[in-house]
Amino acid sequence: MDIPKIKILKFCNLIIFGGFIFGLMMMSEVPYSDAEEFMISIPYGAFNPELNTPAEVWYDPPGLRIHVGDTVTWSNDDREGHTVTSGVGAGRFDWMGTKNLGTPDGIFDSERFMPGELWSYTFEKEGTFDYFCVIHPWMEGMVFVETEIPEYPHDATGKKFEEFPIYQITPDQSVEINFSWEPVVIKTNEKVNFIYRFYDAVYDLPLRKMQYDISIIHNGNVVFDEKDAVSGAGGDYRQWIYDEPGTTIVKIKNIRPYGTVAEMEIKFTDNTSGRLADFSTIVYDNTEKTFTTERIVQPKQTLQFYYEIAIAIIVVPAIMLLVAIKYMWKSKPTTSINQERKSSPI
Ligand SMILES: [Cu+2]
DSSP, rough: HHHHHHHHEEEEHHHHHHHHHHHHHHHTTTOOOOOOOOEEEEEETTOSSSOOOSSEEEEBSSSEEEEETTTTEEEEEESSSSEEEEEOOTEEEEEEEEOOEEEEEEEOOOBOOOOOOOEEOOOOSSSSEEEEEEESOOOOOEEEEEEEOOOOOOTTTTTTTTTSSSEEEETSEEEEEEEEEESSSTTTTSEEEEEEEETTTTTBBBBBBHHHHEEEETTTTEEEEEEEEOBTTTTEEEEEOOSEEEEEEEEEEEEEEOOOOOOSSSSSSSEEETEEEEEEEEEESSSSSOOOOOOOOOOHHHHHHHHHHHHHHHHHHHOOOOOOOOHHHHHHHOOOHHHHHOOOOO
């Protein structure tokens, strides 16, 4: 039963090494996100709802996809004054029959701006924003505002980690924790590996076997909680799949040496209350993957998995052998009885 453990350690090391390489790769090419500016033109002919109008659309482009914080500028390229007013317009034909003039919702309103003039609005919230012209209620447009997902690792406020993996020293100054996750930007329904290693904060040497508690707090709820976990020589990792976006904190507590660790340089006290660290980041809504069939494989479960394989290899053939022996043992006397019967004289 020692072989699986060695395999797991090797697997851990592989994952940690891969994580570091990936982290280094990501650090070298991460652009900062900046608010962008977009233009929408109100084309010539928008004032005319007739089918022969030269305007192909009322606002060009009629639908625009942007990120939170971006600014949109409308330019009046028509020969009449128009408005950009949030709310739902009347549609091209509806306004004629019903005299429906549209319904403003009060989020934004340019009021009338004349040919050659511009009007700008910065979108600070995500969502779908319908807008129309109150003077010409057939003129309708839409802006889709999404939260921008950064490409670099960052904390729960969105602040970029200049160094990743992150190094954090416990409040009692005894243990330094090297912590990272992969992929560096976490999305829902996608497996994330939290990878970490413990170091002696005084001598900066890796601490080989440490025991600790680890929990994941997501949107204020404890979604994962493991006590008395033990790190291997190369560190440790935990996997998780989030099913909803939000703010997440990974907390490591009660860090202490596991068993008797002779090579430990520093003397640990029994009081572990000051030996904790937490790492926070944002989990984003995954627009490409809305569900997952993936299973979370924690290192402990990996161990069970290996045991299951061992059971399959040893126990199943053993049972088959027993069944075969039993069958052979049973069938022999039966044949002998039959033979006896056949040979029984009348
Ligand atoms: Cu108009």
